Amino acid sequence: MNKMNVVAFQATSHVLGAATRSTQPDQALTVEDVVANGIVVRDTQNAGLQALIDKSHLMIALVDYDTRLLYRPQLFALTDDLRAEQQSDGAALAVVLDGISITVTLPLTTPSDIEVFVHLTGGALAEPALRAVPIPKASAVGMVSLVLGAGSYTVVILAPGYTPRIVTEPVP
Structure with a gap:
């Protein structure tokens, strides 16, 4: 398995989640396959905050497999050539x-x-x-x-x- 699917916010390419599958791992999934009802974004600082982002604002991209995307997807964003790159800490936003x-x-x-x-x-x-x-x-x-x-x-x-x-x- 050298590919995985990531769920990203369409307008900014922020990665919000990741999914893998054992059969046909190199084929892209659809938004409906992964997040048919939207995706819950949770606060990484454990403050218990969360928000549901509607599926209409999401996209799926097939990227190189990286376990960091499974555990901490919010640290990444997609580039134009569909690579997942780490972002700067948003704590000061x-x-x-x-x-x-x-x-x-x-x-x-x-x-x-x-x-x-x-x-x-x-x-x-x-x-x-x-x-x-x-x-x-x-x-x-x-x-x-x-x-x-x-x-x-x-x-x-x-x-x-x-x-x-x-x-x-x-x-x-």
């Missing part, structure tokens, strides 16, 4: 919800324009919300409008080049 906007702060300025994706659940939301937060070249901060009611939200931050981070953020 920050998000602020003020009820009218989402502000994302990266630990370093970006060398090019990027989009950070923020997945929100809880609070006053009846359904999860997903927003792209643009961060311009040579900046570390981006903002996008989103009206949110008061409450506590679980936020998954998916920033290119960084491991995903899950936090709770209150809206007053």
Whole structure:
């Protein structure tokens, strides 16, 4: 077995899970085969936080077998040539919800324009919300409008080049 399937967030290529199979290990699976109801992303810092990301935002890729992808998939992202590469620690990623906007702060300025994706659940939301937060070249901060009611939200931050981070953020 020299190949495996990984589940990745489509917009940023963050690896969220991995799957192997004993028969036909070198054939790609489909999203339906692996995560028909979406995938639960859990906090790696053992804070008990988790969020369900819908299958419509996911993709499957066939990559070289690497046991690290089974045990710690969140440390990796897919490259354009479908290799899984380790990312920088996302512990310093920050998000602020003020009820009218989402502000994302990266630990370093970006060398090019990027989009950070923020997945929100809880609070006053009846359904999860997903927003792209643009961060311009040579900046570390981006903002996008989103009206949110008061409450506590679980936020998954998916920033290119960084491991995903899950936090709770209150809206007053």
